[in-house]
Amino acid sequence: xxxxxxxxxxxxxxxxxxxxxxxxxxxxxxxxxxxxxxxxxxxxxxxxxxxxxxxxxxxxxxxxxxxxxxxxxxxxxxxxxxxxxxxxxxxxxxxxxxxxxxxxxxxxxxxxxxxxxxxxxxxxxxxxxxxxxxxxxxxxxxxxxx
Numbered sequence: 001x002x003x004x005x006x007x008x009x010x011x012x013x014x015x016x017x018x019x020x021x022x023x024x025x026x027x028x029x030x031x032x033x034x035x036x037x038x039x040x041x042x043x044x045x046x047x048x049x050x051x052x053x054x055x056x057x058x059x060x061x062x063x064x065x066x067x068x069x070x071x072x073x074x075x076x077x078x079x080x081x082x083x084x085x086x087x088x089x090x091x092x093x094x095x096x097x098x099x100x101x102x103x104x105x106x107x108x109x110x111x112x113x114x115x116x117x118x119x120x121x122x123x124x125x126x127x128x129x130x131x132x133x134x135x136x137x138x139x140x141x142x143x144x145x146x
Contacts (some may be wrong), residue, residue, distance in 0.1 A: 004045070004047060005045040005046055005047065006045050006047070009042075009043065009045070014039075017037075017039060018033075020032060020033040020034055020037075044071050046063075046066075046067055049066075049067065049070040049071060050070065051066055051069075051070045052070075054075065055069045055070055055075055055078060058075050058078065058079060059075075059078050059079070059082060062078075062082040062085070064078070064082055064084075064085050065078040065079060065081055065082035066078065067081075068080075068081040096126070097124075097126050097128055098124075098125055098126060100122050100123060100130045101122070101124075101125065102120055102121070102122050103120065103121045103123075104118065104119060104120035104121065105118075105119075
């Protein structure tokens with residue numbers, strides 16, 4: 001569905017406003033939902049902003065930068081928002097990758113002096129390339145099961 005921010009705010013967002021008696025928050029004595037609710041507030045919509053050529057040049061097509069720079073009339077704030085967003089995206093890419101799924105027979109049959117062939121399937125849900133490196137010699141962990 002294509003819609004403007006104003007239409008979404010007025011036709012959908014405002015319908016989520018709760019009645020004071022529906023609040024699940026616990027308030028300090030003398031305070032309540034009405035102290036924190038401002039139903040008449042109209043937010044700044046992107047379509048209402050006047051974005052200068054200077055801001056467009058500095059921000060490129062970065063929405064957060066364009067919005068924050070135009071809304072605050074401060075390009076530095078917009079650039080800070082852009083950098084923060086880029087850093088968060090990099091962190092999300094680093095930590096967001098789930099470990100690969102490795103499947104295979106849980107039993108390994110081995111005989112002294114004979115090579116062992118073990119087949120496993122490795123899949124990465126995030127479609128990253130997975131590299132397996134065999135451990136050899138002293139690197140191999142020694143475990144015993146009795």
